[in-house]
Amino acid sequence: MSEAGLAAAREKMEAAGVAGPAIEVFSHYYKLLTSGETGLIREDSITPLLDPPMLADVDITDEAAAEAIGRTVIVKLNGGLGTSMGLDRAKTLLEVRDGKNFLDLIVGQVRAARQAYDARLPLLFMTSFRTDDDTLAHLARYDDLVVDGLPLTFVQNQEPKLRADDLTPVTWEADPTLEWCPPGHGDLYTALEGSGVLDELLAAGFRYACVSNGDNLGAAPDATIAGWFAASGAPYAAELCRRTINDKKGGHLAVRKADGQLILRDTAQTAPEEMDYFTDEHRHPFFHTNNLWFDLQKLRDTLVERESVLGLPMIRNEKTVDPGDSSSTPVIQIETAMGAAIEVFEGATAICVGRDRFQPVKTTNELLLLRSDVYDLGDDGRLAATTESTPEIDLDPKFYKVVDKFSERIPHQLSLRGATSFKVRGDWRFGRDVRVVGDAELAGDGGTVEDGATVGE
Numbered sequence: 001m002s003e004a005g006l007a008a009a010r011e012k013m014e015a016a017g018v019a020g021p022a023i024e025v026f027s028h029y030y031k032l033l034t035s036g037e038t039g040l041i042r043e044d045s046i047t048p049l050l051d052p053p054m055l056a057d058v059d060i061t062d063e064a065a066a067e068a069i070g071r072t073v074i075v076k077l078n079g080g081l082g083t084s085m086g087l088d089r090a091k092t093l094l095e096v097r098d099g100k101n102f103l104d105l106i107v108g109q110v111r112a113a114r115q116a117y118d119a120r121l122p123l124l125f126m127t128s129f130r131t132d133d134d135t136l137a138h139l140a141r142y143d144d145l146v147v148d149g150l151p152l153t154f155v156q157n158q159e160p161k162l163r164a165d166d167l168t169p170v171t172w173e174a175d176p177t178l179e180w181c182p183p184g185h186g187d188l189y190t191a192l193e194g195s196g197v198l199d200e201l202l203a204a205g206f207r208y209a210c211v212s213n214g215d216n217l218g219a220a221p222d223a224t225i226a227g228w229f230a231a232s233g234a235p236y237a238a239e240l241c242r243r244t245i246n247d248k249k250g251g252h253l254a255v256r257k258a259d260g261q262l263i264l265r266d267t268a269q270t271a272p273e274e275m276d277y278f279t280d281e282h283r284h285p286f287f288h289t290n291n292l293w294f295d296l297q298k299l300r301d302t303l304v305e306r307e308s309v310l311g312l313p314m315i316r317n318e319k320t321v322d323p324g325d326s327s328s329t330p331v332i333q334i335e336t337a338m339g340a341a342i343e344v345f346e347g348a349t350a351i352c353v354g355r356d357r358f359q360p361v362k363t364t365n366e367l368l369l370l371r372s373d374v375y376d377l378g379d380d381g382r383l384a385a386t387t388e389s390t391p392e393i394d395l396d397p398k399f400y401k402v403v404d405k406f407s408e409r410i411p412h413q414l415s416l417r418g419a420t421s422f423k424v425r426g427d428w429r430f431g432r433d434v435r436v437v438g439d440a441e442l443a444g445d446g447g448t449v450e451d452g453a454t455v456g457e
Helices: 002-015 020-034 062-069 102-117 132-139 185-194 197-203 223-232 272-278 296-305 338-343 364-371 403-409
Strands: 046-048 072-078 095-097 123-127 153-155 208-213 236-242 252-256 262-265 286-295 315-320 330-335 349-352 375-377 383-385 392-395 415-424 427-430 435-442 446-449 454-456
Touching: 002 020, 020 185, 020 330, 062 102, 062 223, 072 185, 095 364, 102 123, 102 132, 102 223, 123 132, 123 185, 132 153, 153 185, 185 197, 185 296, 185 338, 197 296, 208 223, 208 296, 223 236, 223 286, 223 349, 236 338, 252 286, 262 338, 286 296, 286 338, 364 392, 364 403, 403 427, 415 454
Parallel strands: 072 123, 072 208, 123 153, 236 349, 392 415, 415 435, 427 446, 435 454
Antiparallel strands: 046 252, 208 286, 236 286, 252 262, 315 330, 375 383
16 A cells, blocks of 8 residues: 555645655655654664853854855744644734734844844745745835845645555545645755755855744844854754753754764654653753754755755654544654754754743743743844743643633733743733732632732742
């Protein structure tokens, strides 16, 4: 059945107009899937990474930094809908604060860097078939974004979800769009090549790419890191942060014992019985921020050498065809992580950056923080921390997980600058000028926190 399944999947992709390189990459992983490949990385096959270079120790001249950022392109991953937060459009269209969404703040960061370094600094978004139109519609308000005729977006590829029982492409008549899925953000490299954008960037004189998640507002253009990366001569580099006890989910880098190569291990690549090793912040003290840098020319050369198949480790993702219906057909999605490309490039490296480079919004807990006075929003689109430590937020998912319900209950900025932690259980609604201090907790069925109230010590 596997040969018939692959043939059917290829035919479906060709009919949908999926680019040739993406079809070949999918076929590579399909064969791994049918061979029994799990993608697991065993703890006894790796050595923890303990001493990466530190950004705080980097010494780069202003001239070198400006030259490097002048040859850099900023790429943001923008294919997600934020369905876990109840959104049905591009997640980056979600308002962060002061009437501005992620896209607005990212544009502000890039504009500020262009002015500061007199750099062209193109901004590209890797979108999906679900987010491209909305993204372009919003960016149309900025008439100065386009650089050298380069596009503002390129669309990541799509692949068929496979029935878990026979690995044939699933059919779902209730909503045929659910028959498709993105191949994970490891598709970045294939999409850059297949769209022609990689060659356009090289032809325009750009050499380096800085890539990060669209919901991570900490990953603003940074000329010092660009200068460090250019001076290193490395083909690829990953940004890391030092782990705390709260950083249990993020992937980490390690050294593969077999050949001494840096590799990335994510949660899905860890055996259940070895999760204690994975989540141990002392054993693996740095986590992968999903901010990365690579040399565009060396990527192009490698893609040509490998006939478009980088061979990133496979991630087998088991779901249902309709993510919102657990009784729908079980499927397998074949995915890869863009950070796993670190093992493809000999001489790849990493650098430990400050926590200010990692400000993701995956839940309304984090959204509450960014909307609070724990951060100040600068004219350059950056959110600067106003406290030495960030309070831990734990909102009741029953009432606050979905953005609409969250915003209905917390319509105004909370003051969290004096808080150490803030836990809410029950249906609480907050008035204006509410201040949270110390280790604060609200419990019970819920109620109203009146204007000007203080919660906590």
